Amino acid sequence: xxxxxxxxxxxxxxxxxxxxxxxxxxxxxxxxxxxxxxxxxxxxxxxxxxxxxxxxxxxxxxxxxxxxxxxxxxxxxxxxxxxxxxxxxxxxxxxxxxxxxxxxxxxxxxxxxxxxxxxxxxxxxxxxxxxxxxxxxxxxxxxxxxxxxxxxxxxxxxxxxxxxxxxxxxxxxxxxxxxxxxxxxxxxxxxxxxxxxxxxxxxxxxxxxxxxxxxxxxxxxxxxxxxxxxxxxxxxxxxxxxxxxxxxxxxxxxxxxxxxxxxxxxxxxxxxxxxxxxxxxxxxxxxxxxxxxxxxxxxxxxxxxxxxxxxxxxxxxxxxxxxxxxxxxxxxxxxxxxxxxxxxxxxxxxxxxxxxxxxxxxxxxxxxxxxxxxxxxxxxxxxxxxxxxxxxxxxxxxxxxxxxxxxxxxxx
Amino acid sequence: xxxxxxxxxxxxxxxxxxxxxxxxxxxxxxxxxxxxxxxxxxxxxxxxxxxxxxxxxxxxxxxxxxxxxxxxxxxxxxxxxxxxxxxxxxxxxxxxxxxxxxxxxxxxxxxxxxxxxxxxxxxxxxxxxxxxxxxxxxxxxxxxxxxxxxxxxxxxxxxxxxxxxxxxxxxxxxxxxxxxxxxxxxxxxxxxxxxxxxxxxxxxxxxxxxxxxxxxxxxxxxxxxxxxxxxxxxxxxxxxxxxxxxxxxxxxxxxxxxxxxxxxxxxxxxxxxxxxxxxxxxxxxxxxxxxxxxxxxxxxxxxxxxxxxxxxxxxxxxxxxxxxxxxxxxxxxxxxxxxxxxxxxxxxxxxxxxxxxxxxxxxxxxxxxxxxxxxxxxxxxxxxxxxxxxxxxxxxxxxxxxxxxxxxxxxx
Numbered sequence: 001x002x003x004x005x006x007x008x009x010x011x012x013x014x015x016x017x018x019x020x021x022x023x024x025x026x027x028x029x030x031x032x033x034x035x036x037x038x039x040x041x042x043x044x045x046x047x048x049x050x051x052x053x054x055x056x057x058x059x060x061x062x063x064x065x066x067x068x069x070x071x072x073x074x075x076x077x078x079x080x081x082x083x084x085x086x087x088x089x090x091x092x093x094x095x096x097x098x099x100x101x102x103x104x105x106x107x108x109x110x111x112x113x114x115x116x117x118x119x120x121x122x123x124x125x126x127x128x129x130x131x132x133x134x135x136x137x138x139x140x141x142x143x144x145x146x147x148x149x150x151x152x153x154x155x156x157x158x159x160x161x162x163x164x165x166x167x168x169x170x171x172x173x174x175x176x177x178x179x180x181x182x183x184x185x186x187x188x189x190x191x192x193x194x195x196x197x198x199x200x201x202x203x204x205x206x207x208x209x210x211x212x213x214x215x216x217x218x219x220x221x222x223x224x225x226x227x228x229x230x231x232x233x234x235x236x237x238x239x240x241x242x243x244x245x246x247x248x249x250x251x252x253x254x255x256x257x258x259x260x261x262x263x264x265x266x267x268x269x270x271x272x273x274x275x276x277x278x279x280x281x282x283x284x285x286x287x288x289x290x291x292x293x294x295x296x297x298x299x300x301x302x303x304x305x306x307x308x309x310x311x312x313x314x315x316x317x318x319x320x321x322x323x324x325x326x327x328x329x330x331x332x333x334x335x336x337x338x339x340x341x342x343x344x345x346x347x348x349x350x351x352x353x354x355x356x357x358x359x360x361x362x363x364x365x366x367x368x369x370x371x372x373x374x375x376x377x378x379x380x381x382x383x384x385x386x387x388x389x390x391x392x393x394x395x396x397x398x399x400x401x402x403x404x405x406x407x408x409x410x411x412x
Numbered sequence: 413x414x415x416x417x418x419x420x421x422x423x424x425x426x427x428x429x430x431x432x433x434x435x436x437x438x439x440x441x442x443x444x445x446x447x448x449x450x451x452x453x454x455x456x457x458x459x460x461x462x463x464x465x466x467x468x469x470x471x472x473x474x475x476x477x478x479x480x481x482x483x484x485x486x487x488x489x490x491x492x493x494x495x496x497x498x499x500x501x502x503x504x505x506x507x508x509x510x511x512x513x514x515x516x517x518x519x520x521x522x523x524x525x526x527x528x529x530x531x532x533x534x535x536x537x538x539x540x541x542x543x544x545x546x547x548x549x550x551x552x553x554x555x556x557x558x559x560x561x562x563x564x565x566x567x568x569x570x571x572x573x574x575x576x577x578x579x580x581x582x583x584x585x586x587x588x589x590x591x592x593x594x595x596x597x598x599x600x601x602x603x604x605x606x607x608x609x610x611x612x613x614x615x616x617x618x619x620x621x622x623x624x625x626x627x628x629x630x631x632x633x634x635x636x637x638x639x640x641x642x643x644x645x646x647x648x649x650x651x652x653x654x655x656x657x658x659x660x661x662x663x664x665x666x667x668x669x670x671x672x673x674x675x676x677x678x679x680x681x682x683x684x685x686x687x688x689x690x691x692x693x694x695x696x697x698x699x700x701x702x703x704x705x706x707x708x709x710x711x712x713x714x715x716x717x718x719x720x721x722x723x724x725x726x727x728x729x730x731x732x733x734x735x736x737x738x739x740x741x742x743x744x745x746x747x748x749x750x751x752x753x754x755x756x757x758x759x760x761x762x763x764x765x766x767x768x769x770x771x772x773x774x775x776x777x778x779x780x781x782x783x784x785x786x787x788x789x790x791x792x793x794x795x796x797x798x799x800x801x802x803x804x805x806x807x808x809x810x811x812x813x814x815x816x817x818x819x820x821x822x823x824x
Contacts, residue, residue, distance in 0.1 A: 047481040254482035288545060
């Protein structure tokens with residue numbers, strides 16, 4: 001009798017995005033002429049810029065000729081891409097990362113889930129609110145107990161994030177082994193400043209803990225005191241794995257390319273307490289359970305590091321950040337308390353009065369024809385908050401903000 | 413203290429391909445003018461045909477325009493591809509597979525490894541010799557004990573394959589829960605005939621077991637009594653997961669696209685013995701730990717199902733199979749006992765006299781400047797055998813076979 005992994009049966013369905021879709025659909029069916037604007041979407045909408053398209057085409061053409069055809073590539077990624085990353089994403093900020101410490105993959109969602117494969121039983125700390133995949137992948141691999149009434153799982157250490165710290169998690173008093181840090185964060189749109197990140201690196205060093213640093217939105221950072229890489233913090237190479245992605249930084253959500261950095265000095269411990277190099281373990285996983293990223297996709301990703309490609313990519317990021325600014329400033333003008341949106345395409349908003357996240361959702365949709373995402377869907381600490389995203393067009397974003405500004409908020 | 417997954421430390425390094433590379437390199441350094449021909453490579457070498465290239469380019473162009481740009485796609489794959497697969501790979505052979513039973517992925521290597529995530533503790537049967545990834549992924553996830561002296565692992569049920577059954581595994585007397593079947597097989601190049609596959613399906617039904625059917629080389633099948641899909645066997649939809657890939661069938665080893673079929677009727681069992689739909693569990697894994705295959709890659713894959721694309725792909729397969737025929741017939745002419753090479757790009761050869769696999773490797777390289785792969789590297793039952801592949805060019809293949817035929821084999 002084939003036994004299933006019963007941990008999967010512990011998973012509580014998260015109705016967040018499907019519930020958003022369902023309520024939106026019902027609304028549109030009842031109000032077919034309503035000019036609905038979606039500011040809930042967490043997906044890029046601007047096309048790939050010319051330099052990236054050109055490199056993509058050229059690589060496809062290489063696959064058409066016997067002389068330049070590429071079969072299996074190195075599972076870890078081609079050197080041309082690993083070297084470009086090491087130089088441009090790290091070297092340029094004074095961080096020395098060897099190309100062998102970089103593993104190219106088809107997505108950070110995959111990597112942040114799969115990374116748990118190389119770890120054993122550990123005490124794991126996760127932000128609340130947070131990107132749901134961190135929690136769910138821990139449930140699936142058996143790192144948690146059953147779900148509790150509030151939707152959280154027994155066995156995980158949740159780090160409640162609060163407005164007082166701009167939604168950055170504080171170092172806990174208790175001991176944990178693995179820590180998820182995200183900067184700039186989704187859903188709150190806020191980033192972890194240098195000083196706090198230094199505290200986290202110190203904590204990890206003191207506790208022989210490892211930080212999973214998800215920097216998928218790194219390219220949106222504008223403020224000078226926000227580290228772009230955790231390796232900008234002294235000592236971090238002994239305690240941190242960094243996840244990066246081309247998805248939100250270069251519009252690759254549908255193209256699929258990301259990478260994970262595992263420094264050679266980073267160690268975990270076996271049952272006897274012997275140090276084991278995590279780069280070796282991940283290399284073993286990556287070569288055994290993965291076969292490399294599509295060659296034309298890697299060529300397209302490498303074009304992001306050419307001077308012209310980088311300039312074009314920066315233009316797209318600036319477009320989204322302009323939208324974010326319009327949302328943030330409009331909401332503030334309308335009297336809302338806002339977070340994020342400066343170093344990130346996400347704006348995190350306190351719901352007015354005593355409205356819950358879902359009540360605010362219904363109100364926004366019903367009265368203003370605007371779709372956003374209820375903060376409570378990202379964890380209990382997100383209750384009473386709401387996420388707007390900057391990925392719609394400039395025109396639609398302006399129109400939505402205009403509706404918000406003109407609305408009589410005293411009427412609710 | 414962050415604990416690692418100690419199962420990784422059980423892994424015995426397989427020196428097979430690195431040892432082949434090392435010995436070849438040493439030989440070439442000593443004999444720089446030797447006209448070495450590699451018949452060991454398991455990777456496609458012919459370029460992508462025009463229809464596939466055209467579709468690939470068109471999809472890249474879609475990503476360049478706002479109106480046609482694609483962000484995140486469905487994690488399970490686009491309907492256009494799932495529907496084309498259901499119709500052409502299954503419907504055309506009288507097998508009814510719903511598009512929702514098909515999950516597009518970036519590789520069968522990934523899928524055959526990751527599929528274990530949704531299973532619990534089971535008794536697992538694996539061919540000997542076999543593709544190393546099946547065993548290694550079971551070690552990594554903790555389904556085995558430590559390695560034994562012969563390189564096999566405690567806790568797995570190995571199914572020794574023998575020349576008497578053309579290297580197809582026989583149904584065991586003992587009970588197992590999960591079974592890896594591969595047809596056509598790598599490294600032996602042989603396929604599982606209809607009648608034997610019927611026995612396996614019956615065994616799985618009787619034992620509530622599940623068959624992992626790896627059909628990565630399906631398109632090479634030429635003989636009429638070889639099923640292309642396990643679902644051609646009545647009752648298989650209740651007991652089998654099928655893995656398919658565009659890698660070897662359409663030259664996508666560097667492009668990355670594959671798919672896995674999990675019928676809606678297929679069930680595993682939880683700790684209480686309650687049936688659980690595996691399609692649901694895999695869907696949960698696929699949507700949580702994967703983000704879909706690159707859109708242009710899916711469009712390129714879909715072009716394989718157009719009449720012109722299919723014709724072009726068949727031309728490439730025919731090219732490789734012609735090479736296989738040349739190798740097989742040449743070896744037979746030279747007095748070798750051969751298997752495979754009819755429904756597969758692999759030819760599996762008995763080493764002459766009492767030569768071990770590695771002794772034959774050294775002899776072939778030293779005397780004939782030909783590189784192949786020692787059978788013992790795929791498991792103990794492969795000792796005394798050798799694998800040739802049909803992926804080199806027609807010219808090189810002919811030249812290599814010519815050398816083999818002309819060699820005085822009585823001299824060794």
